[in-house]
Amino acid sequence: MEWNRLISEERLGDKKLSSQASRSIFVQDHDRIIFSAPFRRLANKTQVQPLYEHDHVHHRLIHSIEVSSVGRSLAMRIGQWLVEQKLLNSGEEHNLANIVQAASVAHDIGNPPFGHSGEDAMGAWFAEQFAAGRGLAAEVEQDLRPEFTAFEGNAQGFRILTRLEMRRNDGGMRLSKATLGAFMKYPVTAKTRAAVKAAGAATYVGLKKFGVFSSEEALFEDVATTLGLPEEHIGEQKWWRRHPLVFVVEAADDICYNIVDIEDAFTTGELSYKEVVDILVRAAKPRDASAGDRSQAEHVAMLRAMAIGEAINNCVEAFKAHHQEIMAGTFSGALTEVCEMGPIFEDMRKLSSDHIFTARRKTELEISGRRIINNVMSGILPVFEDLAAVDWHAERLGSRSQQLVRALDLDLRNLSTPAEALHSLADYTSGMTDRYALRISKMLSGH
Template sequence: MAQTMDWQTLLNTERPGKPGRAEDPGRPNYTQDADRITFSAPFRRLANKTQVHPLYANDHLRHRMIHSSEVASVGRNLGMQVGHWLEEEREIKPGEAHKIAGVIHAACLAHDIGNPPFGHSGEATIGAWFKQQFERSEGLFKGVDEALWEEFIKFEGNAQGYRILTRLEMYRGKRGMDLTHAVIGAFTKYPMSASSSKAIKDAKAATGIAPADVKKHIYAGAKKFGFFEDERDIFATTATALGLIEEKDPDGRSWWRRHPLVFLVEAADDICYNIVDLEDGFTAGDLSFAKVKGLLLDLIENKPNDQSGFTEYEQISHLRAMAIGSAIGACVEAFKTNYTDIMAGRYSGELMDDSALGSQFRAIRKLASAQLFTAPRKTKLEVRGRNLIFSVLDGILPAYTALKEAGWSEADLPAYEKQLVRAVGLDLRGVNSNYTALHAMTDFVSGMTDRYAVETAKLLSGTS
């Protein structure tokens, strides 16, 4: 008999660190989760991390914290509409639509919390630096289990975000922010480790599928990885509490089918970055008014009345709002259409692509790929960002190498390395092996803002 997931367990809002504790009905745990995320230092740092466009001296362009807040707003609306439908279908109890909306809202707030400076190119840069080091196989990079290399050479902001939420922030080294099981489940887009993701891809490639096409032929939750090996047991506890469907990779390691709310968190992100990238592209001067207006109108069924009295900026702003409303409705309908497969863990698509507006969004992505992601300012930012991140990693590596030589005792570091630790604020707690040292390095560099990366690179290179 095919397995199916159950909302009674999927909406488990207990905290891993406080099982059985009664929930305050006046301030539900998922609301507290959103507060913990909003007031956290990693969330604040998103205000100085690139979304798509470089951080110009233009207050109207979005940075990653604004993007996360907008995604949370869209996610809450998606959750409320889907929740009301589930109530009507008697899939959930009366009043639980608010719980679904609240869980999605919190997960959306955190969805980019692990992203490094300089946008997604920062992820690729961190991976490229580690790949070079592992190929040299010297010092800290010698003796690390090859199965763990993937965590570094394919550095993943989603997994780093999971690490922040469950280990690094608030109750450091214990349970992190101790967010509810439901919020962590909705946050975890790729419920498997790097080794499981690689094993699944390798097995598919062995059937003769070209490496470039493998991701098209595997489960959506296996395309990347959502937690590091150190956090596997933490996620296993949450997966059990939520009743997620467990699978085994070709090497016998556990992985899980996605929590159904992941698809709504993903849809909220897709809606925002596709639509607001157009608005920001127009504001930055990279896209014409006519092109952006046309693409937004294509998303709107009930066209707006005469806008001749408004400025071009006001028109685009109005159309963006209407387009988001249309996209929310389309994704809700796609969730309903695919509901049975979603609950059985079989659905492997994206709600936006599978919605009635799928072709329109594909046209937007095609334009963004051709004109936004290759804009000169963005390209220059990515080149500069790569050099800065390489400089930072090169600069802090001696501190961790010296720590190993000192028997992992910070007190026994040589004088210069002690100064280096203090100067840039390296956190050496819990660093007691090559593997933990490498993760401490990625914790540091991925946590930097764009501006702090610039200043730290100057300091370490002696040019400040």
């Protein structure tokens, strides 16, 4: 791969727009994302800790802003090194930083309510529909069904950015292809990933999940072709190697959720002061680890900030060490795993797994969230079934369905197949905030 192609300013769906002296294409990308409705809704979506019980824990929007800050710092440092190595022109380090900032702020934009358990709940609901073999679900092609049963927030995010938001079905937000490339963690459809797995070749990190729905595959192919991402084939199907900046966005996410989840767990009482300080001191390597005259919360916050700084240093060095593999498309790890702090990050993940992800409050959220999502999707499905019955003419819907469309402000434009209808249902459900999902669930169930 070549850096001059990887940082292309060309926009998806709009080749005319160019950078301004005061505002680059990539800064415009960032601004389009943060002013969008899907981004605003992240303020009321669970990160890890259940919302509303404590004012000081992270939600998805704050997490996304923090990831973009760390990602910008990582990319700026890496960009400066690339300039020193004469792999980038002087000044282009700022482009790298702005691309990663934009991709990072968007990285969770497709996540449904109730955290990752919301993804599982949506996938399980779709699986039940396909198993029942009735209505719209029975008419969806077999090879498209994994897009629904393993519902993936990353693929939903790409769909929002490139199809749903702003210019619907005409490039979406029309972001730069560089930003879209840096966003795409898993450059493969569910159908192709299944074929690669069946062939026993799914060892590459970009194949861990699928990251693009079949409905948007052509859009990503456009992005990948412009950027020069290496293309792989399995029969007549194709997938791509990751954009190098994906590893930077992923590292920023890993740094934030590992370290900040630990701080949140102290705030909520799931980890003791000593447990949190011990792991953060190992990560931060401070010259003086004592609290001094700080409160416990202030001490933890100071160590958290220092730990993030140390993690940035480590991941920059890891990117340098693996740059050749990354550019060849053969690197298949994570910067937080291969860096010097890798064992500490692993201990953080274990601490979270043992004490945070199994906490009673989080488990209660997951149980109630699953029921809420089931209520919402089961309550809205009849509208799409009715729409199919009237040959996709929304104006011919029955009075009950029309009432639901008005009450829920459902968008029924451009639907003509069962798969499109189920994607539209997923668009609506995954776009909900935790609060709104609860309200709609109550309305649909009558209590």
